Amino acid sequence: MxxxxxxxxxxxxxxxxxxxxxxxxxxxxxxxxxxxxxxxxxxxxxxxxxxxxxxxKAVPSNVIREPKAVSDAIESQTPEKNGRVQSQPLIxxxxxxxxxxxxxxxxxxxxxxxxxxxxxxxxxxxxxxxxxxxxxxxxxxxxxxxxxxxxxxxxxxxxxxxxxxxxxxxxxxxxxxxxxxxxxxxxxxxxEAFSCAAIDKAWALAAARATLGQRESLQAQLQHLVTQCEKEEDRLATLYKSQHWLSREEWEALIALGAATPRTARGEALFQQLVYQNGVEDLALAIKQHDNARVDSLFEQLQPEIVARKDISQLLLVAWHDFKLERLAAAQDLFATALAMEPQNDNARYGLALVFAREQNHEEAITVAQGLPANDAGRNDLLLNAYLALAKQAYGQQDSQQTLNYLRQAKQAGALPRYASLMEAWSQFGLGNTTQASEVFASLYRAQPDEESAAGVMASYLKLDRADDIAPLATTEPLASQYKHHVAAGLFGQKRFFEARALDADTYGDAGGIAAPQAGAGIALRDKSGTQGLSQLSIRQVPVLEASMPTGNYGELNVSLREVRLDSGTLSRDALVGSGSSGAWRYSPTTSTTGLEPRVSWRDDVWDIALGMTPDNGEVSSRPTGYVAHQSMSKLATLTSSLYVEPVRESILSYTGMRDPYTGKQWGRVLRKGVRLNGLQQLGNNWSVSAAINLEYLDGESVETNRHAGVFASVGKNLDLPAFSYAVLGLGFNYDHYQKNLSHFTLGHGGYFSPERFVSIGPALDFLTRENQQFIVKGRLAFATVSIAEAASPWFPGNDDGNSYASSKNNGMSYTAEATGVWRINDRLQIGGALSERNAPQYRDETGMLFLRVLFESRQSVLSTDLPTRTFNGLY
Structure with missing residues (x-):
C-alpha cells in the first residue's frame, strides 16, 4: 500500500x-x-x-546544489552526444x-x-x-x-x-x-539530533555553519560524517554536498580523507567518479583561468582516464584550448581521437576541419567538413573558405581555369566575397572571355568603386576596343582618374604633349620642356657639293638665337633669328652664268652673302603656324615665307596636311638671288609654294604603312615658273625595342617629277635640282628613343637604288636662242645617315645637336649643328619636341 x-x-x-x-x-x-x-x-x-x-526528489539550488557531473556519476547516467555530462538529480x-x-x-x-x-x-x-x-x-x-x-x-x-x-x-x-x-x-x-541517523538535519547544520563561517566546526562535522556514517551513500552524498561549503583545497582534503573509508564495488565506482569529476573540474577551472601550465599538467594525469571513459566532452574542451593557443598538432590529435570515438560528433568534426584549414591543408579541410550536416552553417563557412583559399593559390600561380573551378565550388557553399568576384573576373579575362569579364568588372565597380574594379573595367573595355564606353562609368573616382590617365597616356604616345599635360598634370606636368619658357643659342653648318661659284653651297648660321614661351595650357610661341652666311666658292671665268656673254665681267659675280633670317611661329598639338622672311641683304629683295600645318590623329592613323611657302636652299641663286656679272641684272630667290599630305596607318602586330604626296609651284625673280609633284610610300615593321618609342625597319619608294629642268645658272634658270624623273627604292631604319628620359635621339639610316633623268633645257628659258643644255641620265646608289639629339644637363640646361650626311650619285650633302638651351622652369626630362627640328629644317 x-x-x-x-x-x-x-x-x-x-x-x-x-x-x-x-x-x-x-x-x-x-x-x-x-x-x-x-x-x-x-x-x-x-x-x-x-x-x-x-x-x-528535488534539491534547491541555493542550499545543496549538486554539480551535474558528480550527480550523473552517482546516478550512472550516460553522456550525451557531444560528450558533455548532463546534470541529473542526486538520489x-x-x-x-x-x-x-x-x-x-x-x-x-x-x-x-x-x-x-x-x-x-x-x-x-x-x-x-x-x-x-x-x-x-x-x-x-x-x-x-x-x-x-x-x-x-x-x-x-x-x-x-x-x-x-x-x-x-x-x-x-x-x-x-x-x-x-x-x-x-x-x-x-x-x-545527537544531527547524527548520521538524521543525515538531512546534519546537512542542514553544516550549511548553517558554512553560512556563519564556522570553518573548524564545519570541517570537523563533515569529517565525522564522511568517516563515521554507516551508509556509504550518505558518505558519498556528504562529499558531494560539501564542495559547496568548503574551499577547493578543503574539499579535496575531505575527499582524501574519505578515500580510506570502506566501500562496496558500486560505492568505489561512485567515489572514483567523484575523484575524476573533481579532476576534470580542476581542468575546466585551469582553462577558464588561462593557467596553461596547470592545464597541461592536469590533462597529462587525466588523459588515460578521459580516454578510458570516452569522455569526449573533456577531449574537446582541451582540443579547443590547444586550438586557441595555436597548438594545432595537439588539437588535431584530440579532435581526431574524439571523432574516432564518436564519428557523428559534429563538434569534433568541425574542430578537426578548422585545424586543417589553419594548417593550410585545405583539401583535408574540405574532406572533413563535407561530413558535417548539409544545413550546418559552420560546414558551409568551412567549405567556402577552403575553396577560396585554393582559388587564391591557383590565382597566384596564374592558373585561370583552376581558379574558376575552385570558385565555382565555393559558390555552392555561399556567396562569393568581393575579392573572389574580382579574381573570377580577372581569370575570365585571362582566358580570353573578355566580354564576360567586362560585365563583372562594371557591375562590381557600380556596386563599390575601387582601384581593382576600375582597373578591370579599363583593361577589359580597352581590349574590346570599347574605350568610349568607359566614359559613362568614369563619373566617379577612381575610374575617372584611371580613365583620364589612360587618355592622357594615349595623347602622350601620339606626341600630343600639351593635351596630355593639361589632362593629367600630376603625371606630365614636369615632363620634358613642354611649353617651358626657354631661350637657346647655337650654330648650324651645311656643306653641299657642286660646281664652285654655282651649285656648290656652304651655309653657316652663326648664331642661331631662339626663345619660346607658353601661351596658355595648350600652345607655345617661338621666335628665332639667324645670321645666314652663304658661300659658293670661286666662280670660274668660263662658267656659263647670267646672260652668258663673253668678255670681261662688268660686275663682280655673286658667290657669297650674309643676311638675317627672322621667323616667328606658334604651335600646339594640332596646329603649327609660322611666318618669316628669307635672309635680307641678297641680290633679290627678301620675300615672306611661312606655313600652316594641321595634324589629325585617331587611334591607328595620323594625317598631316600643310600649306607652305618656303625658300629653295640649294644654291645662292635659288636662296637669295644673283647678279649677272655681264649686265648687272638680278634674278633668282626661288620660292616653293605647295601643299603636302602625309599619312601613317597602323596595321597591327607593329606593322604600318605610310604615304605622302607633294604638289608645288615654284617661281622667282626673272626665273621661269615650274611645277613639281612628288609621291612617297613605304611599309614598315616596328621592332618593338624596349628603349625606343619606335624603331621601324621599312622599305620605301620615292618618285619626283619636275615640269622643267631649271637647275642651271643662266638667266631664267633657278639653280635648283629639278629632274624630270627621280626614282629611288630601298630599305630604311627610322628610330626615336623613349620619351620623357634624360636624353632623346631621333635618327634615320636609309639606302636606295636611284634612277635620275634630267631633261634638256634651253640656256635662257622663256627667251630661247636655240642653245640648250643636254639631257642626262644617271643611276646609282644613295644613302642617308642622320641623327638629332638632346641631353638634359640639369633641371635648367639642355644641350643638343645634329649630324647628317646625304650621298647621291651627283652630290654629297653634310650637315652639323650644336646648341645650348636654358629653361626658366625646372624640368626633369626631355621630349621629342625638344629636338632642334626647326633649326635643322632651316638648313634645307
Missing amino acids: KYKALVVMLSVAGLAECPVIACADEAVGNMRAVTATPSAWAVVAEQESNASQATI NNVPLSSFLTPAKKAPAAVSAKQEAAPSAPDTRPLWKLFNQHEYDRVEQGIARLQSQYPDWKAPSELVALLAQKRREQRLEQVIREQDTEALVKLGEQYP
Missing part, C-alpha cells in the same frame, strides 16, 4: 526551503499542511508501506525515522495498571492525544490531572516523549524560519 507521506520544512541559513510542509500522521490520508516562507525547500518522499527509507536514501520519530503507543503495562487502580487518573486519553500529535492538549490534560490529583505525576516516558517532540518542533521551526544562529545552538545542545 502506497501513501504520500512527507514534506519536511528546513529553515537553516544556507539551506533552501519549500513553500509548504506536509506532516504525515500514522493514519493514511491524515495530513496537515503548514505554510512556509517563500525560500523554503521541500523534500518530498514516496514510501511504500513496507519501506523504511525516503527518496529525495540519496535518507532514513525517514532519523528525521521524524513516530509517536509511540502507550505501553500495555501502563494501561493494565490504570485499569487496576481506578483511583488514579486515566492516562489513556493523554496517549491517544499524543499519538494524534495534539501536544498542546496533552500538556493541558496533564495540568488538569495534576490539579485533580495533586499526588499524581505524569508518566516519565510520556513526559520524555513530549519533550522530544517539542525539541523536534523547535528544530523544524528554526529550519523553517532560516534561523542559522539558533540552528547552530541547537546543534551544540543536542548533537
Whole structure:
C-alpha cells in the first residue's frame, strides 16, 4: 500500500526551503499542511508501506546544489552526444525515522495498571492525544490531572516523549524560519539530533555553519560524517554536498580523507567518479583561468582516464584550448581521437576541419567538413573558405581555369566575397572571355568603386576596343582618374604633349620642356657639293638665337633669328652664268652673302603656324615665307596636311638671288609654294604603312615658273625595342617629277635640282628613343637604288636662242645617315645637336649643328619636341 507521506520544512541559513510542509500522521490520508516562507525547500518522499527509507526528489539550488557531473556519476547516467555530462538529480536514501520519530503507543503495562487502580487518573486519553500529535492538549490534560490529583505525576516516558517532540518542533521551526544562529545552538545542545541517523538535519547544520563561517566546526562535522556514517551513500552524498561549503583545497582534503573509508564495488565506482569529476573540474577551472601550465599538467594525469571513459566532452574542451593557443598538432590529435570515438560528433568534426584549414591543408579541410550536416552553417563557412583559399593559390600561380573551378565550388557553399568576384573576373579575362569579364568588372565597380574594379573595367573595355564606353562609368573616382590617365597616356604616345599635360598634370606636368619658357643659342653648318661659284653651297648660321614661351595650357610661341652666311666658292671665268656673254665681267659675280633670317611661329598639338622672311641683304629683295600645318590623329592613323611657302636652299641663286656679272641684272630667290599630305596607318602586330604626296609651284625673280609633284610610300615593321618609342625597319619608294629642268645658272634658270624623273627604292631604319628620359635621339639610316633623268633645257628659258643644255641620265646608289639629339644637363640646361650626311650619285650633302638651351622652369626630362627640328629644317 502506497501513501504520500512527507514534506519536511528546513529553515537553516544556507539551506533552501519549500513553500509548504506536509506532516504525515500514522493514519493514511491524515495530513496537515503548514505554510512556509517563500525560500523554503521541500523534500518530498514516496514510501511504500513496507519501506523504511525516503527518496529525495528535488534539491534547491541555493542550499545543496549538486554539480551535474558528480550527480550523473552517482546516478550512472550516460553522456550525451557531444560528450558533455548532463546534470541529473542526486538520489540519496535518507532514513525517514532519523528525521521524524513516530509517536509511540502507550505501553500495555501502563494501561493494565490504570485499569487496576481506578483511583488514579486515566492516562489513556493523554496517549491517544499524543499519538494524534495534539501536544498542546496533552500538556493541558496533564495540568488538569495534576490539579485533580495533586499526588499524581505524569508518566516519565510520556513526559520524555513530549519533550522530544517539542525539541523536534523547535528544530523544524528554526529550519523553517532560516534561523542559522539558533540552528547552530541547537546543534551544540543536542548533537545527537544531527547524527548520521538524521543525515538531512546534519546537512542542514553544516550549511548553517558554512553560512556563519564556522570553518573548524564545519570541517570537523563533515569529517565525522564522511568517516563515521554507516551508509556509504550518505558518505558519498556528504562529499558531494560539501564542495559547496568548503574551499577547493578543503574539499579535496575531505575527499582524501574519505578515500580510506570502506566501500562496496558500486560505492568505489561512485567515489572514483567523484575523484575524476573533481579532476576534470580542476581542468575546466585551469582553462577558464588561462593557467596553461596547470592545464597541461592536469590533462597529462587525466588523459588515460578521459580516454578510458570516452569522455569526449573533456577531449574537446582541451582540443579547443590547444586550438586557441595555436597548438594545432595537439588539437588535431584530440579532435581526431574524439571523432574516432564518436564519428557523428559534429563538434569534433568541425574542430578537426578548422585545424586543417589553419594548417593550410585545405583539401583535408574540405574532406572533413563535407561530413558535417548539409544545413550546418559552420560546414558551409568551412567549405567556402577552403575553396577560396585554393582559388587564391591557383590565382597566384596564374592558373585561370583552376581558379574558376575552385570558385565555382565555393559558390555552392555561399556567396562569393568581393575579392573572389574580382579574381573570377580577372581569370575570365585571362582566358580570353573578355566580354564576360567586362560585365563583372562594371557591375562590381557600380556596386563599390575601387582601384581593382576600375582597373578591370579599363583593361577589359580597352581590349574590346570599347574605350568610349568607359566614359559613362568614369563619373566617379577612381575610374575617372584611371580613365583620364589612360587618355592622357594615349595623347602622350601620339606626341600630343600639351593635351596630355593639361589632362593629367600630376603625371606630365614636369615632363620634358613642354611649353617651358626657354631661350637657346647655337650654330648650324651645311656643306653641299657642286660646281664652285654655282651649285656648290656652304651655309653657316652663326648664331642661331631662339626663345619660346607658353601661351596658355595648350600652345607655345617661338621666335628665332639667324645670321645666314652663304658661300659658293670661286666662280670660274668660263662658267656659263647670267646672260652668258663673253668678255670681261662688268660686275663682280655673286658667290657669297650674309643676311638675317627672322621667323616667328606658334604651335600646339594640332596646329603649327609660322611666318618669316628669307635672309635680307641678297641680290633679290627678301620675300615672306611661312606655313600652316594641321595634324589629325585617331587611334591607328595620323594625317598631316600643310600649306607652305618656303625658300629653295640649294644654291645662292635659288636662296637669295644673283647678279649677272655681264649686265648687272638680278634674278633668282626661288620660292616653293605647295601643299603636302602625309599619312601613317597602323596595321597591327607593329606593322604600318605610310604615304605622302607633294604638289608645288615654284617661281622667282626673272626665273621661269615650274611645277613639281612628288609621291612617297613605304611599309614598315616596328621592332618593338624596349628603349625606343619606335624603331621601324621599312622599305620605301620615292618618285619626283619636275615640269622643267631649271637647275642651271643662266638667266631664267633657278639653280635648283629639278629632274624630270627621280626614282629611288630601298630599305630604311627610322628610330626615336623613349620619351620623357634624360636624353632623346631621333635618327634615320636609309639606302636606295636611284634612277635620275634630267631633261634638256634651253640656256635662257622663256627667251630661247636655240642653245640648250643636254639631257642626262644617271643611276646609282644613295644613302642617308642622320641623327638629332638632346641631353638634359640639369633641371635648367639642355644641350643638343645634329649630324647628317646625304650621298647621291651627283652630290654629297653634310650637315652639323650644336646648341645650348636654358629653361626658366625646372624640368626633369626631355621630349621629342625638344629636338632642334626647326633649326635643322632651316638648313634645307
